[in-house]
Amino acid sequence: MISFHKNQKSAGSNADCDLDLRVTIAGVTLDNPVTTASGTFSAKESGAFYDINELGAVITKGVSLEPWDGNPTPRIAEAYGGMLNAVGLQNPGVDAFIRDELPYLKSFKTKVIVNVAGKTKDEYCRAVEKLSETDADMLEINISCPNIKEGGISFGADTAMAADITKAVKRISTKPILMKLTPNVTDIAEIARVVEAEGADGISLINTLLGMKIDIYKKKPVLWNRMGGLSGPVVKPVAVRMVYQVRRAVKIPVIGLGGIMTGEDAVEFFMAGADVISIGTAALVDPQAPVRIKRELIDFMKNNGYKNLQEIRDALL
Amino acid sequence: MTGVAPGILESKILGNEQIAREIYRMTLEYEGGENEIKPGQFVNLYLNDKSMILPRPVSICKVENNRLTLVYRVVGKGTEALSSYAPGDSIRVSTPLGNGYDVTDIARRLGTECTKTIVLAAGGLGVPPMIELAKSLRKAIAGTTDIPHAADSVNEAAPFLTVDMAAANKKLIAVIGFQDEVFLSEELEQYCDSVLVATDNGSRGFHGNVLELIKTAGDPGDYYLACGPKPMLKAVADYCVEKDIPIQVSLEERMGCGYGACVGCTCKIKEENDTEVPFKLKKVCKDGPVFRGNEVVWDD
Ligand SMILES: Cc1cc2nc3c(=O)[nH]c(=O)nc-3n(C[C@H](O)[C@H](O)[C@H](O)COP(=O)(O)OP(=O)(O)OC[C@H]3O[C@@H](n4cnc5c(N)ncnc54)[C@H](O)[C@@H]3O)c2cc1C
Ligand SMILES: Cc1cc2nc3c(=O)[nH]c(=O)nc-3n(C[C@H](O)[C@H](O)[C@H](O)COP(=O)(O)O)c2cc1C
Ligand code: FES
Numbered sequence: 001m002i003s004f005h006k007n008q009k010s011a012g013s014n015a016d017c018d019l020d021l022r023v024t025i026a027g028v029t030l031d032n033p034v035t036t037a038s039g040t041f042s043a044k045e046s047g048a049f050y051d052i053n054e055l056g057a058v059i060t061k062g063v064s065l066e067p068w069d070g071n072p073t074p075r076i077a078e079a080y081g082g083m084l085n086a087v088g089l090q091n092p093g094v095d096a097f098i099r100d101e102l103p104y105l106k107s108f109k110t111k112v113i114v115n116v117a118g119k120t121k122d123e124y125c126r127a128v129e130k131l132s133e134t135d136a137d138m139l140e141i142n143i144s145c146p147n148i149k150e151g152g153i154s155f156g157a158d159t160a161m162a163a164d165i166t167k168a169v170k171r172i173s174t175k176p177i178l179m180k181l182t183p184n185v186t187d188i189a190e191i192a193r194v195v196e197a198e199g200a201d202g203i204s205l206i207n208t209l210l211g212m213k214i215d216i217y218k219k220k221p222v223l224w225n226r227m228g229g230l231s232g233p234v235v236k237p238v239a240v241r242m243v244y245q246v247r248r249a250v251k252i253p254v255i256g257l258g259g260i261m262t263g264e265d266a267v268e269f270f271m272a273g274a275d276v277i278s279i280g281t282a283a284l285v286d287p288q289a290p291v292r293i294k295r296e297l298i299d300f301m302k303n304n305g306y307k308n309l310q311e312i313r314d315a316l317l
Numbered sequence: 318m319t320g321v322a323p324g325i326l327e328s329k330i331l332g333n334e335q336i337a338r339e340i341y342r343m344t345l346e347y348e349g350g351e352n353e354i355k356p357g358q359f360v361n362l363y364l365n366d367k368s369m370i371l372p373r374p375v376s377i378c379k380v381e382n383n384r385l386t387l388v389y390r391v392v393g394k395g396t397e398a399l400s401s402y403a404p405g406d407s408i409r410v411s412t413p414l415g416n417g418y419d420v421t422d423i424a425r426r427l428g429t430e431c432t433k434t435i436v437l438a439a440g441g442l443g444v445p446p447m448i449e450l451a452k453s454l455r456k457a458i459a460g461t462t463d464i465p466h467a468a469d470s471v472n473e474a475a476p477f478l479t480v481d482m483a484a485a486n487k488k489l490i491a492v493i494g495f496q497d498e499v500f501l502s503e504e505l506e507q508y509c510d511s512v513l514v515a516t517d518n519g520s521r522g523f524h525g526n527v528l529e530l531i532k533t534a535g536d537p538g539d540y541y542l543a544c545g546p547k548p549m550l551k552a553v554a555d556y557c558v559e560k561d562i563p564i565q566v567s568l569e570e571r572m573g574c575g576y577g578a579c580v581g582c583t584c585k586i587k588e589e590n591d592t593e594v595p596f597k598l599k600k601v602c603k604d605g606p607v608f609r610g611n612e613v614v615w616d617d
Contacts, residue, residue, distance in 0.1 A: 039579070039580075040574075040578055040579060041578060042577055042578045044577075045576050045577035045578050045603060046578055048323050048576070049323055049324055049576075061580070069598060070580070070583070070598070072616070073570055073571060073581075073582065073583060073584075074570070074571040075571065075573075075580075075581045075582070075583070076371075076571045076572060076573040076579070076581035076582070077571070078369060078370065078371045080368050081367070081368045081370060082370065083370060083371055083573060085573065085579065085581060087579065087580050087581060090580050090583065090598065232370055233367075233370065281370070283574075283578065284371075284573045284574035284578060284579050285363075285370050285371065285372065285574075286325060287323075287324065287325075287574070287576055287578070288324055288325070
């Protein structure tokens, strides 16, 4: 269920201008469509640079059932117009997250979407079960993770596995479920259709593209993990194309991300059909990017006569 | 920083000159006060060419009179681009990042009789942050006691520079190592009682590495502060641990954000009073870059 607010005068944070930035996805209303991409936001650290209340929602770093140490370093490499990361989903585990981080995140009026990672179906389900008992607003299931029981191919790269994991978490969760898709597939629309059919409340895309960088003088990969996820402006055309294809394949809300660096980039995703956008790499490069991009989006809307997000979404010829 | 909110500033380049082969000194206009910067902190420099999207972390070498000095080596495309920027150009620079050296801890120990000689041990590009650190330590020493000034040469503008270290029974020694070409040793001499230089090829000073020079100099020092390549840091840390001398080391790691959001730059830290886990993963950019040398778990 998606509903854009058609410019009713609200007492919300945008009441001073004629714009309505609110958007409702899966029954949850966000004050504005700007969210943080998983793994690129930390409440304490990011919050030092701007007021977290400015965001529509925060999407947390991936949390898993047990604590994960992630990969050894180097975990980060630069690519032309982007970056590679092989952090390996380091996180303190769902119990520590619920105890130490969630209460602080919930102290803001911003909605909280918890990103969940797992290595087996059971791990996902048990983490979702625990998060269902919290006051998180929504869950985002990162199905780019390798399925260790199926030889390490990513859950999200296989239609049957993507369907299966969606069905399993939907059965357990009391929260709306967003499925975060990997772009490392041949037919993204097909994956989107099956997760919708299994009851997903929304889709986020794209996760990072699998990439690699070699130091030709040292004759070895730059990342310890050899391969890593490519993100940033370099992936934007792929992301826009996939959001466009998925929008036309399903009815559920779409969270669009991948290389959004400016308000104009965000507009491109809305025109492609996104309901909400996330800022990832841009926030690593410029800690204030989420609030800057929100401001630039507002400026674009004012300068080009858009009153709400639905008008931008309808604008593509 | 007073009046300067954390974030990215547009800053004017005042100077950018070569001081040794591949080594450049960049001076920037900087509105934050020098008291707001801790030695050992770093800034993120943003390149004009947006195809290089990640900021380049560079240690703060010196802050004075609204000027920030950075010293860097040209090692790749980003630092090569940096070396071509001209005075008058503007550059985007972050406000200071990370936790610097814990000067308070040293000042406290200096107040006791047991800590008399502080050694700054640095190698290569680990030398630049030693300038601001030496200055801070010099001030800390001047602040510990009512020390007379040497002879009649009080430096009115910077009285800590002319304080009589011998009368105070305190010493600040720098032991710095280079591959071949030496840089910043004169700057360090301003603040240190002695600066000992080592080069790998023996072209100047002691022929050998920093730790060998420390040993040759008769193991001075009851507090060590180090910055430089990992093998050197590990060697000096091991040396200090063995002698039970406190040491702080500044680590380096590939970074994404530099402010703690991406978890790209982890290192292993075994906290002294933590008996539960073999180590904790800490962020070099946010929890460091400076850590207690005895708490670092060195990977090979
Ligand atoms: C906390 C900290 C302080 C530093 N202080 C200084 C300093 O005072 N002077 C100085 O000359 N150098 C310093 N460095 C190293 C400096 O950041 C790198 O030399 C520089 O980023 C290289 O950029 P490049 O584009 O020329 O190299 P490239 O190899 O082309 O860079 C590619 C990518 O790798 C990263 N990278 C390459 N080398 C390093 C490295 N050694 N450490 C971290 N990232 C690296 C770059 O930032 C970039 O993202 C510091 C690094 C850190 C982490
Ligand atoms: C350092 C880093 C860590 C990430 N961690 C996660 C994660 O834990 N879970 C997840 O679903 N996506 C993760 N991502 C992917 C981002 O959320 C996002 O999908 C991707 O980077 C594309 O967006 P961008 O180009 O705006 O960064 C991570 C990305 C980066 C750069
Ligand atoms: S560089 Fe991002 S957490 Fe340290």
